[in-house]
Amino acid sequence: MTSMTFWMLAATFLPVAAALLLLFVPKENRKVFEWGSLLAMLVSFAISVPFFFAYDRGSAAVQWAYAAPWISALGVKFSVGMDGISLLLWLLTTFIGPIGILCSWEAIQERRKEYYIWMLVLQTAMLGVFITQDMFLFYLFWEVMLVPMYFLIGIWGGPQKLYAAIKLFLYTLAGSVLMLVGILAIYFLQKKVTGGYDFSIASFQAMAPVIAQQAKNWQILVALAFFVGFAIKVPMFPFHTWLPDAHVQAPTAGSVILAGILLKMGTYGFLRFLLPILPDATKQLMPWFIALALIGIIYGALVAMIQKDMKKLVAYSSVSHLGLCMLGMFALNPWGLKGSLFQMINHGISTPGLFLAVAVVYDRRHTRMIADFGGLSKSMPVYATIFMIMTMSSIGLPLLNGFIGEGVILMGTFQAYPWAAVVATTGIILGAAYMLWMFQRVMFGPISKVNEEMSDMTTREVLTFAPLVVAAFWIGIYPSPLMKIMDAPVAKLVEQVQPGFFKAEALAEKQAAAAKLGMKGNAAPAHHEAAPTEHGAPAHEAPAPEHGTGHGGGH
């Protein structure tokens, strides 16, 4: 185990270690729980940051890998490591963690000890999902994650918390079980082919060619098992109705983590398992997937538009935004996948920000109804500014993060399915409509007496938002560092799903250039020959997975 691997595990398991320590603290010590859990999250984040810089952008391989035998008879290993995709989501998780704690200090007034312990356990479970390289371990973390969330909503939630918590639990469990069926189907197929048991993700991905030779129906059934499992988590239409309930009932931190990280488990699952393991079946089902993504985009936006509860509005906006995220992914080209990854990160920044913004007024007035507010810009100017930044980030204004995600997704989708991109843009228009309409009704217009007396944000509240605002601007203004991390793993994924994609693209480009030359005899040929290098795309020549190497070095 290298020292980096050690620190990766340290950052992942530090929260749960802190939770174990807090178990021994008497429950009256409020400050110990609040500061202790914040400290654990912050240290975990601090440990995670260097990984951003240490990551070798040229390689698509799993980095800082480590594997120890665990249950050898079943082929289960304790196998960890990260590629660029997991790294980004892992970092997002350590980043959101402290925010979740900080926004709970005032909001949580009872059973603090259990609350913070569950938050810490949840954090480790989520981080674990992103570092694991073993299917068994993955499933373990995936299931463990559900328990703290269930309690967070069920104990500290709103009036209908039990309904929401049980709904969340059953929905997700149903998805997990289906996913398990899918995993086992491939597991036993693998045994039949190779004669051994191996739960490693790499070996599952290596099964793709074998799977492609199985009966069509078998492939499609397995793909559907994975699809439903992940689609519930995302959530995609029509598996989404647990989400608004969970969000509305959850305490603020619950919503923040639910929106920020938990939903990304679903999208991550798609990227990690469905696409690389079952590429053929996925492509066959693609028209349906795309239809569901598009419905989700527009449906979520339409339903969000007529909500009267701010939290419910934001919850439905998640359905719409994640529909876009899925659409980008289903384009199955580098643009779409990168945009999808961006959208995961962006949604993990904007939507927690919006939930926090709702919480600010909820903590003061104990209502989330849009109609109860109005004119808050007058009494809470700082809040107005921050809320506006988060709103603009969510609707994809340039120089803020959302723009990069939406733009790149649309680029990718347009290349693959132009009409789908055009349809998706209506969702983006509606997105601006419901967000700004809510913003207007809350922040502008005549102000009532009770709203005029509301105090502006406290320092703690500003501090909770600050990292989100900074991140939103950073990604919006200078997304290149993140993009570089995605390059190699995304290229590898594209090659897994669409073998020969890059070769075909390079060929098409050459043909187009030749056609242009042929038709326009006197055009300057130098220009076209120079084209690939001019556009900085050595990607087009090198086959993946080594493909990324040339890429990182080139620039």
Place this chain on the structure above:
Amino acid sequence: MTYAWLIPVLPLLGFLVNLLVGKKVGKGFVTAVAVGSVTLSFILAVRLFLAMKGADGHRLDLAYFTWMQTGALTVPFGFTVDPLSGTMMLVITGIGLLIHLYSVGYMHEEEGYYRYFAYLNLFVFFMLTLVLGDSLVLMFVGWEGVGLCSYLLIGYYFETDYAPDAGLKAFLTNRVGDLGVAIGMMALFAAFGTLTVSGILTQAGHLAPEVGFGFLTFATLMLFVGATGKSAQLPLYLWLPDAMAGPTPVSALIHAATMVTSGIYLICRLAPVFQLTPTTLTVVAWVGGLTALFAATIGLFQRDIKKVLAYSTVSQLGFMFLGLGATGFAAGFFHVFTHAWFKALLFLGAGSVIHALHHQQDLFKMGGLKSKTPVTFWTMLIATFAIMGLPPFSGFFSKDEILYLAYLKSPLLWVIGVVAACCTSFYMWRLMALTFWGEPRDHHAYDHAHESPKTMTVPLMVLAVGSALFGFWGVPEAFGGHFAIGEWLKPALTFGQLHGEHGHHAGPAIALAATSTVLGVIFGLFGWFKYKDGLAWEEGFIAKFPAVHRVLLNKYYVDEAVELTILGPLRWFGNVCWKLFDVILIDGVGVNLPAALTKVAGDFVALFQTGRVRNYVFTMGLGVAALLYMLLK
């Protein structure tokens, strides 16, 4: 040229400073920062403009760094200064500066003074980014950014109901257009593999006429959709008249002189690509012409002085598009340039009137202000001459050039343009007569009326000079000139390629110009005569043609139609989605029904789990009896 980046960045800094500390420090400081930053950036802009003028091929490419680099896409961050962007840059910083100065007087009582100037500075930053950006991505950043500023400034009076509504309407209507631009960009990227302006134009030049023009037409049409949003053309013009809810200087700067012309700028920037798609150009010409006429007719009977000017702006923007569509890119841009001066002047003049009358905007409550506000009167008079196209004021040359090209494209377009121009003359003279001539119709306001302070009148005078003289930059050949602005813009508009502008034949040019000018004057005089003594003529008109008047006053009921056919159904459908699908079908039938059935089944089975021994013994007895019966049968 290392200082060039400061031109947009200075106003950005002004924005940040004023937003962060403006509330705490005094208005003097806010003014110094806001006006100072724009002044400096204007001075630098002049320097840069002169440097560009001296440069080879009138073009400076200032590359700063690689902004985004992934796969086949490289987006550099850099500026292009050429005759087109250079002229716009001067207009933005120059007129921007005048309007900043004017605002110092106009807004001095406002509580949100710092906020106002912060947004105004931010606008200048984004507008410069839009104009100078060397890639479509950077231009799009500016494009969306000015939209944001427009939204913020329209909603400046946020404690009212109407201003935030107007802001929202503006933002959303523009969003529709913006996505057109986004799709157009994607299509251009798909066609050319690059998003830098120079890259696209270079490749467009190499394109043989057979290659994928259908696709290119799609791309340019989409870009034009974007232009109709930002530049308020049919059918996306709806937001601009409402945008008058913002402070008047904002209407002058953003909603008359600069931002609303960015659609025209975008098309000029990509002129060589639009040249390749004649279908699009025809669409542009007709949409422009129809908008010019449509908006002008709405302007005829509006009562709010700013509304008249707003519809006038929509109409004038239509003229510009008409020019572009008639492949007169230089002519269209020429009108952008002259219009910037006289329309800014008209708005600022209207602002001065409103200021004098303590926020009275209703023309029917004005009258007789000629002697009370002489500077405002005389400067607005010059602007009126310019907009009605009276020679030799600036509007004459630019509008005449457009009408001439429209005639070459299709005589019907010329007729439409001339009718629109006649309406323009009429409503402008109606506005002037109702404001400055006749008896005051609101004596209280009239008695307290006064000329505006120097910070407001000086900008009026400067703009008046521009409105009077800047037409001479483009005197057409028919009048002995050589359309200098066309020559000046040529390298930018053709990008060094062969297909260029129309040649200028004298032909019917003089006859056409004479006809339209004489008609314009007649309608102007008509308006003035009918309104200089009061409202009698209009009251007579209402009595005679109530329906016509009502339809025009209510803007053809387009807003109502949109509400009825688009917004209402959308909300209805949202409700259906939510209540029918989510609540009843998915949650009700799909989730809660099985749950309820499970519960019912559980409850039923639980009936047998009573916990009472006698029940168990009884059922056991029954079972034993049944078994015995079966065994012994």
